[in-house]
Amino acid sequence: MTNEERMKRWRLILGSQSQETFDDMGGISLTEEQWLMDQALAAIYGLNEGFEGERGSGNGPSAPRLARWLGDLRTLFDKDLVTVIQNDAIERKGLKQLLLEPEMLEHLEPDIQLASTLLALKDHIPKRSKESARKFIEKIVEEVNRLLENDIRRAVTATLNKRRHSSIPSASAIDFPYTIRRNLKQYSPALGTVIPERVYFFDRMAKSNRWHVILDVDQSGSMGESVIYSSIMACILASMSAIKTNVVAFDTQIMDLTEKCEDPVDLLFGFQLGGGTDINKSIAYCQQLIETPGRTLFFLISDLEEGGNRGGMLRRIEDMKASGVTVICLLAIADGGRPYYDQHTAQRIAALGVPVFACAPQKLPDLLERAFSGHDLAAFAADMEKREIR
Incomplete structure (x- = not known):
C-alpha cells in the first residue's frame, strides 16, 4: 500500500x-x-x-x-x-x-x-x-435455514436410525459399522476381509417409539436472536417423522406455539418479545407434555433472569432430570453470538448436573447428535465455553 x-x-x-x-x-x-x-x-x-x-x-x-x-x-x-x-x-x-x-x-x-x-x-x-x-424476516429465515437444515437432518437421522435394525434388505440402508462389529469372528485371513454371517440394516423408527423434543423458549427482551434460531430448529425437527416436537414460549404467561411449527415465519410472529420472566411456571406446563421421560429432550432456552419462584424452578429441573428426561439449558445469545444470562442461576442449574452453555448456531447439529446418542454433554459444554472466551 x-x-x-x-x-x-x-x-x-x-x-x-x-x-x-x-x-x-x-x-x-x-x-x-x-x-x-x-x-x-x-x-x-x-x-x-x-x-x-x-x-x-x-x-x-x-x-x-x-x-x-x-x-x-x-x-x-x-x-x-x-x-x-x-x-x-x-x-x-x-x-x-x-x-x-x-x-x-x-x-x-x-x-x-x-x-x-x-x-x-x-x-x-x-x-x-x-x-x-x-x-x-423470511430472508433471515432462509439464510439460517440454509446454514442449519441439512446438517440437523443428517445428524438426527443418522443417530436415530442407528437405534433400530430391520431384516428388510436394502443396500442403501446397510449399517456397515454395526455389521462389521457383529461379524468380526467371520474374518477371513486368506481373503483379508470379513465375511458377514448376518447383515444389519437401518429401520425407520415407529411412531410409538419416537423421540420427544420440547423447546421451552424465553421471550423476554434479550431473547431476540435465540428466538430466531430456536424457531428454525423447532420447525426442522417438527418436519421429521421420527420426532415429536413441542414449542412453548413464555414470559410471565405461557403460549403453546406447537401448531405454528409448519412455518418458521409464522412461528416467529407468534412470539411476543419484551415481557417478564417466569421460568418456573413454564417448566410446570412442559412437565405435563412429557409422555416417555427416557425418550424426551427438554431444552430450556433462556437468559435465566427468573422473576418467578427460583427455588421451585430448580426443584422442577431436578425432578425432570431424575425422571429420565435429558435436560439441556441453552443460554441467551445476543450481539452476534455473545451469551447473556444470570450467572448465579446458571451455576445453580449446572450444580444439578444439567449442561448449561451458549451454543453457536453452527454447532446445533453436533449438539442434537450427541444428545440423541446419550453422550455426556459436559465436554461439549466446556468446548462451547472455551470458544466464548476466545
Whole structure:
C-alpha cells in the first residue's frame, strides 16, 4: 500500500472535519467512489451530518432519503460492513420507527439483529408495512435455514436410525459399522476381509417409539436472536417423522406455539418479545407434555433472569432430570453470538448436573447428535465455553 493510499484511508476514518489538516499536509484527492463512501459514513459517524430535513413539514429523518442511503451502502461496502453500519444507523440516530416503513425494509441488508428488533416492534407495524416486514424476516429465515437444515437432518437421522435394525434388505440402508462389529469372528485371513454371517440394516423408527423434543423458549427482551434460531430448529425437527416436537414460549404467561411449527415465519410472529420472566411456571406446563421421560429432550432456552419462584424452578429441573428426561439449558445469545444470562442461576442449574452453555448456531447439529446418542454433554459444554472466551 502506497503512502497516498494510507493517507486516503485515514481521511475516510477521521471524516470530513479532518480535511483541513490533510490539506495543510499537502492535500489528498479522494476518488469519486471514496467521496461517496465518505458521505455515506458521515451520515452516521459525522459530527453534524445526518438525515434530517427532508420530510416536508416537521423535523426528523426522511424514509426515502434513508432508503437511498441504504442502497448506496450495498454498492459501496462489503456485506459484513453494511450490516454493521446499518445497525449503527438504527441505534445512533434513533431510527427504530423507520424500520416500520416499507421503503426502509425493502433496502435493508438481511441481518439477525435487525430482525430481532423488528420482531420486538411487530405489534406496531402499520398495515402498509406488514408484507415488507414478513419478507424481511423470511430472508433471515432462509439464510439460517440454509446454514442449519441439512446438517440437523443428517445428524438426527443418522443417530436415530442407528437405534433400530430391520431384516428388510436394502443396500442403501446397510449399517456397515454395526455389521462389521457383529461379524468380526467371520474374518477371513486368506481373503483379508470379513465375511458377514448376518447383515444389519437401518429401520425407520415407529411412531410409538419416537423421540420427544420440547423447546421451552424465553421471550423476554434479550431473547431476540435465540428466538430466531430456536424457531428454525423447532420447525426442522417438527418436519421429521421420527420426532415429536413441542414449542412453548413464555414470559410471565405461557403460549403453546406447537401448531405454528409448519412455518418458521409464522412461528416467529407468534412470539411476543419484551415481557417478564417466569421460568418456573413454564417448566410446570412442559412437565405435563412429557409422555416417555427416557425418550424426551427438554431444552430450556433462556437468559435465566427468573422473576418467578427460583427455588421451585430448580426443584422442577431436578425432578425432570431424575425422571429420565435429558435436560439441556441453552443460554441467551445476543450481539452476534455473545451469551447473556444470570450467572448465579446458571451455576445453580449446572450444580444439578444439567449442561448449561451458549451454543453457536453452527454447532446445533453436533449438539442434537450427541444428545440423541446419550453422550455426556459436559465436554461439549466446556468446548462451547472455551470458544466464548476466545
